[in-house]
Amino acid sequence: MAQFFQLISCISLLFLLLLVPSNSENPKAPPFGFLKPLEGCKKGENLEGLRELKQYLNKFGYLNYNSSKAHDNDDFDDFLEAAMKAYQANYNLNVTGTLDSETLSKMVTPRCGVPDIINGTNSMTRNKKRHRHNNSPKKLHTVSHYTFFQGSPRWPADKTSLTYWFNPRTIQTDAMPAFVRAFDKWASITQYFTFAQTEDYESSDLKISFERGDHGDGSSFDGRGGVLAHAFRPTNGNLHCDADELWSIGALQDYTDLETVALHEIGHLLGLDHSSVEDAIMFPTIRSGVTKDLHDDDIQGIKALYNI
Numbered sequence: 001m002a003q004f005f006q007l008i009s010c011i012s013l014l015f016l017l018l019l020v021p022s023n024s025e026n027p028k029a030p031p032f033g034f035l036k037p038l039e040g041c042k043k044g045e046n047l048e049g050l051r052e053l054k055q056y057l058n059k060f061g062y063l064n065y066n067s068s069k070a071h072d073n074d075d076f077d078d079f080l081e082a083a084m085k086a087y088q089a090n091y092n093l094n095v096t097g098t099l100d101s102e103t104l105s106k107m108v109t110p111r112c113g114v115p116d117i118i119n120g121t122n123s124m125t126r127n128k129k130r131h132r133h134n135n136s137p138k139k140l141h142t143v144s145h146y147t148f149f150q151g152s153p154r155w156p157a158d159k160t161s162l163t164y165w166f167n168p169r170t171i172q173t174d175a176m177p178a179f180v181r182a183f184d185k186w187a188s189i190t191q192y193f194t195f196a197q198t199e200d201y202e203s204s205d206l207k208i209s210f211e212r213g214d215h216g217d218g219s220s221f222d223g224r225g226g227v228l229a230h231a232f233r234p235t236n237g238n239l240h241c242d243a244d245e246l247w248s249i250g251a252l253q254d255y256t257d258l259e260t261v262a263l264h265e266i267g268h269l270l271g272l273d274h275s276s277v278e279d280a281i282m283f284p285t286i287r288s289g290v291t292k293d294l295h296d297d298d299i300q301g302i303k304a305l306y307n308i
């Protein structure tokens with residue numbers, strides 16, 4: 001039995017080694033590491049590092065900088081408090097407006113780079129709906145769930161067969177099966193889309209690439225941890241993973257499961273935006289060492305978007 005597990009761990013280790021980028025940057029402070037010393041901070045305080053909290057909230061859409069100078073300070077002002085509250089509402093936290101420990105632990109979790117609020121539209125609460133219980137028609141409750149991008153962009157009705165391929169400059173062949181499985185899962189639950197490999201990156205509908213740092217689309221990656229990946233709304237087709245992450249095939253402590261992230265980013269490619277259902281694949285944060293699968297919320301979302 002022990003030998004069996006040894007064998008299994010040797011096999012996983014092999015995968016891991018192959019997936020670690022060969023010219024990875026030296027490990028430095030984790031991208032969201034600045035948050036920890038700020039724990040407990042609240043309105044009215046001035047604390048070194050608060051400007052970075054503002055940059056974080058700005059990056060994910062919670063603060064709309066009118067001019068970059070105006071908020072380049074360490075003051076916990078009304079705007080920052082409002083942004084904190086919006087974040088807490090989206091992540092099902094107590095809306096305190098302070099950086100309490102629950103909020104901190106959510107904020108430091110690695111996540112998708114697609115902002116939660118785009119152009120002032122809070123995707124995660126926009127579709128909060130009042131649902132009527134079938135069995136008690138008078139009882140209403142509020143649930144937040146799957147969302148679409150503003151304007152509900154989607155693939156046209158004659159485009160249900162999508163092709164995909166990997167950037168030949170950046171792909172590690174060991175990463176491919178994770179994407180194949182993720183595409184298979186989306187195809188199987190939609191019974192609408194099919195995904196075929198083209199082996200021609202330029203002509204593919206969906207283009208998968210591993211990038212690091214500033215890679216020319218205005219949304220830089222940030223080294224190990226922090227932002228893991230991002231993808232664009234239909235019909236753009238681009239999906240980028242941060243080449244500096246520690247990717248794994250399957251759940252492994254301190255590593256990020258590539259298939260889980262692939263499932264999330266393919267959701268964006270097809271038109272789903274972030275969900276505030278914690279177990280949904282479209283929830284923005286993805287912890288290391290765990291795997292996630294498509295959830296009923298994701299399935300309902302894609303079916304609603306394409307009327308299937």
Ligand SMILES: *[C@@H]1O[C@H](CO)[C@@H](O)[C@H](O)[C@H]1NC(C)=O
Nearest residue numbers: 063064065066067070071079
């Ligand atoms: C930006 O400007 C708008 C309109 O003047 C104002 O309502 C908003 O509060 C400002 N936001 C910030 C963060 O200063």
Ligand SMILES: *[C@@H]1O[C@H](CO)[C@@H](O)[C@H](O)[C@H]1NC(C)=O
Nearest residue numbers: 092093094095100101102103
């Ligand atoms: C919200 O606050 C209550 C009461 O202080 C606490 O018991 C609960 O754990 C908090 N929940 C979250 C998600 O922080």
Ligand SMILES: *[C@@H]1O[C@H](CO)[C@@H](O)[C@H](O)[C@H]1NC(C)=O
Nearest residue numbers: 118119120121149150151233
């Ligand atoms: C945001 O709004 C601007 C101006 O209305 C528009 O040009 C841009 O396409 C919008 N961006 C997104 C991502 O919706």
Ligand SMILES: [Zn+2]
Nearest residue numbers: 112113114284
């Ligand atoms: Zn995302």
Ligand SMILES: [Zn+2]
Nearest residue numbers: 215217219240
């Ligand atoms: Zn990118």
